[in-house]
Structure formats: C-alpha cells, structure tokens
Amino acid sequence: MNQGTLNPGTVHGVGLGPGSQDLMSVRADRLIRGAAHIAYFRKKGRTGHARRIVEGLLAVDAVELPMEYPVTTEIPFDDPRYKELLSAFYERSVAQLREIADAGRDVVVLCEGDPFFYGSFMHLYTRLQGRVPVAVVPGITGMSAAWTATGRPVTWGDDILTVLMGTLPEAKLTERIAQTDALVVMKIGRNLDKLRRALASSGREDEAWLIEYAAMPQQSIRPFREVGESVPYFSIVVIHGNGRRP
Known part of the structure; x- marks a missing residue:
C-alpha cells in the first residue's frame, strides 16, 4: 500500500485543564498516554507549561514536537510584524502536523486549559480544517x-x-x-x-x-x-x- 492510499491520521487538540494532572479528563489522559506523536507550544529555551503538566504520562518512545513561538511579548501585539511572524509560525506548525497525519498517524497537540478558549490551538485548528481530520477534547479553564x-x-x-x-x-x-x-x-x-x-x-x-x-x-x-x-x-x-x- 503506498502513502497515497493511507487513511489520514487525526490531529487531536487535547485540553489539559488549568495545570494539575488530576484535573484532566479521562479522555485526555487516555489520548496522551497512548500517543506516538506529541506536539506542544513553548517559548524558545523553555520546557513549556503544557509539557510540564504531562510529565511522567508520555510513552517512552513518544516522538515530541515542540512548537517554539518566534515572539511572545517582545513586540506589541498591534505591531504588523507580530501578526506576520505568528502567521508564518502557525503555517510551519500546521505543515509539521499535516505531514504526520498524511502518513496515517495520529498526533496529540497539548493545550493548556481548553483548546477553544483563548488558546493557540485555535490558530492551528482553522488552518487544518478540510485538510486532515481534527478532533478537540475540552478542558477545565484556568x-x-x-x-x-x-x-x-x-x-x-x-x-x-x-x-x-x-x-x-x-x-x-x-x-x-x-x-x-x-x-x-x-x-x-x-x-x-x-x-x-x-x-x-x-x-x-x-x-x-x-x-x-x-x-x-x-x-x-x-x-x-x-x-x-x-x-x-x-x-x-x-x-x-x-x-x-x-
């Protein structure tokens, strides 16, 4: 079977809740523990809060894909460069996720709080729509x-x-x-x-x-x-x- 006939994998946006593992949903826990590919946002040079929340839960052979913001507070959010840099960052991140999904593999994207509540995952979600299957697991908000x-x-x-x-x-x-x-x-x-x-x-x-x-x-x-x-x-x-x- 060649790659063109594979069923695409699913990109799961998984809400982690406010920061404590025991406040995650059963579904979130199951997906994270069983994931072969785990993606998460972080600031360059940092572990990332989402990654810290799931410490000890990942499979030993899970492939991690840190998505490092090109800018956080260094440039005012109303500066045109801010939007340009983040838009390009989200496009690169989507390309990574699509590559995995197109190969028939699922990938879990860790999301602090709830994925649809002021979260970075929303910017991936809108760009992935119609390209690969996407599923969202809600989480307790901060x-x-x-x-x-x-x-x-x-x-x-x-x-x-x-x-x-x-x-x-x-x-x-x-x-x-x-x-x-x-x-x-x-x-x-x-x-x-x-x-x-x-x-x-x-x-x-x-x-x-x-x-x-x-x-x-x-x-x-x-x-x-x-x-x-x-x-x-x-x-x-x-x-x-x-x-x-x-």
Missing part, C-alpha cells in the same frame, strides 16, 4: 479553577459574567467592569497598573480578588488591593456576582 479557589460561587441566578483581557484599552476595561455583575480578567502581566486604575475608576477594586497559579502547587489567593507592583503570568482577577438566589 478561570474556572481560579474562582473555585476562592471558595465562593462566581455567579448566582441571572448574574452576567464578563471575561476581559487586560490588553484592552483602559476606557474599555473601566466601562465593562462597571457594567457587569461577575468578572474575570486574564492576561494581566504588564497591564496590571492599567487594570488597577480601571477597577478603581469603576468603584470595584474592593470586590476584586487575584488568584495566582490556580490549581497548581504554588496557588495563591488574595484581595486585589494587596497586590504589589507585579504579578506572574498565571494570574487571574475575579469579581463574584451577587445575584438572585432562593
């Missing part, structure tokens, strides 16, 4: 782990939950924070001061909590007012809703 860590429900009754990126303009952050009942803010990092001002302007700084490393061994929860001048990458701000209840 924000779900964050509000669970606070020990309080994030929404009640008819509460409106808003998810914001810290990269938004300050005026937009302030407006959205003031309008919603419950709130999650992600991608804080270098946007911390801007977010602090937006929370203060909307009058909701006292309601906000900062969760660092949700569901990881170094998890930390504290009122936002106690936050210093910087926060780690894995940080999420939560404001709980207080809506209708029996």
